[in-house]
Amino acid sequence: MSLDLNTLPTRRDEAWKWTDVRAAAKEQGGLSDVGLPKFTLPEGLTIMEASSDLAIASTPMSRLTSHFSGPVWTVNVPDGFSSDEPLLIEGLNRGHIRIHLILGKGASLSVIEHHASDENRFVNIDMVIDMKEGASLERAIIHDDPESCLRVATTHITAWRGAKINQYVLSFGGDLSRLETRVAVMGKEVEAALNGAYLLGAKRHVDMTSYIDLAVPDCTIRQAVKGVVTDKARGVFQGKFHVRKPAQHTDAEMRHDALMLSDNCEIRSKPELEIYADDVACAHGNTIGQLDENALFYMRQRGIPAGQARALLTEAFVADVFDDLEDETLKDSLLRKIRDWLKETK
């Protein structure tokens, strides 16, 4: 069975109007390939190949994985589990992939995902994460594709009472890529921090889309996404907080701030709050700007060459979204990647 291009979303779909998957897929091979991810598990965890349908097929790209992927790669994290080692997911380099993580009550897990592919690949990943009461997840996504890769990675998180999510995304884009996070908040006192940074050069594209569905009271959401685009790159941010009527005392903040470093780059941004509860604190902010010329002159006057001054200011601008990352080694490696990117693009 091969994939029918007509099943892919196009710009006519509101949620995909800035990320035209169908157009990009026309030039791509391997549309119906089966992907084979590689897992490095912390001690005490095992992986199963489940065949059951996950039944969360809320996006067009998710539906495709249920037709074309191999088994559902399933990791069951027992109640109360904790480990110093992260769950490492690699081999996210081609085809359709389905992954299911279940975090038992009070379980705590750190996940590091490397999204990097070979040339000319199509990657479509659907990941479902169930978080039981009091479960805690620290998730880092490092995304760096070749310029010829088309990637969509969709994550559906369901969070029950007291669950804690800390997500950090660092993306350098690809030909066309979309990293989408959907969170269904089902239990009270859930705390989620969804931070990310994208740095794009050449004709790269990344779309960071998120949808947080709040149906219960007393939850806290913090989202901060920073973007840096240059050359002819395009960054897309779409964020939505959907605060349903019972979700009183929701405390939610969404920020997207981006720097445009060239005349031909593009930022598309759509922050949305849809609120039905009447006693909530919800805010969103969105800024798009350039580096501060006064600060640049100040730094150059002190002897710092222009390129290095720009790199320092840009690094300072994006790096703060990773301030709260607990894994210091991981944080250092993310900052190093940012610095390397700045060195190459200056």
Next chain:
Amino acid sequence: MLKINNLSATVDDGNKTILEALSLEIPAGEVHAIMGPNGAGKSTLSYVLTGRDGYDVTGGDVTLDGEDLLDMDPEERAAKGMFLSFQYPLEIPGVPTMTFLKTALNAQRRARGEEEMGAPEFLKKARALASELKMKPEMLKRPLNVGFSGGEKKRMEIFQMMMLEPRFIVMDETDSGLDVDALRIVADGVNKLRSPDRGMLIITHYQRLLDYIVPDRVHVLSGGKIAASGDADFAKTLEAEGYDAYAA
């Protein structure tokens, strides 16, 4: 040391002339003050000397130790020893003061073909100077100037001067925003930096600062050129009589 010869400069793509054939010479070891009414071109002079974008030099030249500065980028001029103390020092969020200064110092050294300063030596020097300026050590860890008071920012400018040891210092309205105590600390710092092989140009609207940093020469900038010059006492006369006599 610093020679400004018939310097003319415009802004707004040549639509507005700010400096008109200004000439001034500051020998090594001397401190000169430039006073003048608002809008006389005092700040423009400081920016033209240090190479800020947005100013077109339409005539004349500027040399430091015989080297032409006007064709150099701001960072090249800094490496040659030009230092501008800003009227309003910039806040640089996310860049710790020490990182900023170490980057600047070593960039200058590289540009001059000197060896970079290692971290231990740099830290030692920074700590010693910070305590001399009565700066709290934690200020050095904070992002540069972020959340600093006006006085703290000016003290940070002096600290940077002491760390970078420039050949020539231009101070643009260094006294603005300072109370008397802060002014004294800043002036003490500047006076310590006076040396036989360093020159300074102090740009100020008021005479007050010159009670603490006594200049060798005082000039009036008006209509884009030096309208009059005198010794340190001349500043007091100007303060008493105003700049009307030198109006362009």
